[in-house]
Amino acid sequence: MSIVINLQKNIISNNANIKDLLREALLIASKLKLNDFKIWIGNELKGYSNRNEIPSYRIVSGEVKLFNPYQGWQSIPADIAGLLNETTANTLYFHQSIAELEDLILKKDSESLAFSFPEDLASTLRKALNINVKFAIFTHTSTLASIIEQVKTTLLEWTLKLEENQILGDENMSFSNEEKDKAQQTIHIKNFNGVMGNVDNSGNLSTGNYNQNTTINNSIDSKINELIDKIDSLDISDKSQIIQEIEENKDDKKKLTQILGQLMTRGSEIATVLPAIGELVSKLGQL
Numbered sequence: 001m002s003i004v005i006n007l008q009k010n011i012i013s014n015n016a017n018i019k020d021l022l023r024e025a026l027l028i029a030s031k032l033k034l035n036d037f038k039i040w041i042g043n044e045l046k047g048y049s050n051r052n053e054i055p056s057y058r059i060v061s062g063e064v065k066l067f068n069p070y071q072g073w074q075s076i077p078a079d080i081a082g083l084l085n086e087t088t089a090n091t092l093y094f095h096q097s098i099a100e101l102e103d104l105i106l107k108k109d110s111e112s113l114a115f116s117f118p119e120d121l122a123s124t125l126r127k128a129l130n131i132n133v134k135f136a137i138f139t140h141t142s143t144l145a146s147i148i149e150q151v152k153t154t155l156l157e158w159t160l161k162l163e164e165n166q167i168l169g170d171e172n173m174s175f176s177n178e179e180k181d182k183a184q185q186t187i188h189i190k191n192f193n194g195v196m197g198n199v200d201n202s203g204n205l206s207t208g209n210y211n212q213n214t215t216i217n218n219s220i221d222s223k224i225n226e227l228i229d230k231i232d233s234l235d236i237s238d239k240s241q242i243i244q245e246i247e248e249n250k251d252d253k254k255k256l257t258q259i260l261g262q263l264m265t266r267g268s269e270i271a272t273v274l275p276a277i278g279e280l281v282s283k284l285g286q287l
Contacts, residue, residue, distance in 0.1 A: 003028060003169035008159045011152055018098055018148055019045065025155050031175050032167070036189040037158070044151055047097040057150040058094040062139040064117065066131070073114070073136070080128065089121055089278065092139060094147060101144045112138050120253075124261040124281050154192050161187060223280045224250050230273040257284050 007024050010016040022045050029037040040055075048054045064081065065073045075081065092115060094101065104113060117135040126132055162168070165186050167179045175183075228243050236242075242263065249255040260277050263270060270277075 001171055003171075003173045004159050004162050005168060008156065008163070011156045011159070018102065018151060021152065021155055022098065025158070027173065028162075028169070031169070031173070032180055032183040032187070034183060034187055034189075037187075040189055044098045047100065048095040051093060051095065054093050054095055058147055060092050060094070060139060060143050061090050062092050062115070062137040064090050064135060064137050065114075066125075066129075066133045066135050068133070073138070076125070076135075077129065080125065089118075089281075090137060092137060094144070098148060098151060101147060105141050105144050108141050111141055113141060113144070114138050120257050120284060121281050124257065124264060127261040128264040157192060158187075161191075220280070220283045221250070223276070223283060224256075227273065227276045227280055230276050231270075234270060234273065236269060253284055257281060260284075 003024075007021070007028065010024065011021055022041050026038065026041045026045070029035075029041060043053060048058075064076055066076050068074050096104075114136040115138075117137055122135045125135060162183065165182055167175065167183050167187070169175045169179065224246065228246060231239050231243055231246075242259075245259050246256065249259060260281050264274065264277055
């Protein structure tokens with residue numbers, strides 16, 4: 001039987017493990033020299049080490065909650081939740097291998113899963129709410145299941161595209177030179193929705209550790225300038241002093257985060273600039 005048709009049957013049977021399906025697909029991609037698919041399959045099997053390579057179907061919004069020692073995990077106040085929703089502070093980037101995602105589903109104690117929240121942003125929220133609690137971001141286990149289903153669907157669409165172009169292989173798991181040439185000319189990963197979704201660096205919340213960059217990059221520098229302009233338009237007596245402190249500490253992540261945290265505690269007085277503060281804090285949190 002054709003190696004491509006066999007993979008199709010395994011995908012729709014629902015009996016094969018997703019890891020085995022990916023390994024079979026890796027074999028096909030390697031024999032056809034489809035390097036972009038090899039990279040994608042390898043990332044799914046091993047996990048994504050580069051945040052910018054995480055595809056769009058692995059990026060989801062969650063709910064930030066605080067832990068009440070008497071009542072357990074609770075939703076944060078609506079005004080703060082609204083602030084976070086205007087940033088990417090409630091966003092999860094699932095970089096783990098497909099096997100780890102499966103394990104998270106199988107080992108779950110409930111329908112919800114909790115993930116770590118950036119400590120810098122958590123500290124700012126504690127000051128804004130005037131409470132000493134811990135925060136986490138929650139999502140439903142069905143979110144992880146949908147990621148796995150998206151991978152299966154992409155694999156099936158890929159094999160159908162191969163079949164459509166009469167790139168099938170044989171029972172010996174071999175492809176003719178003609179099939180290899182045709183595959184390299186017609187089969188490109190960019191044609192499969194969601195696989196090559198670009199991710200910018202605006203998100204601050206991750207479910208894993210990435211290399212930390214302590215240099216304030218151009219994106220953050222731009223956000224600092226935007227915030228300064230907004231503060232300058234406020235009707236508060238000490239705005240010049242605030243602007244000066246921000247400018248003097250723009251290259252000091254820790255000090256700048258403290259300044260922003262103190263500013264957030266002023267509530268309605270600076271309400272119009274809260275979204276800009278929250279976005280800048282979330283960017284600082286990813287460094």
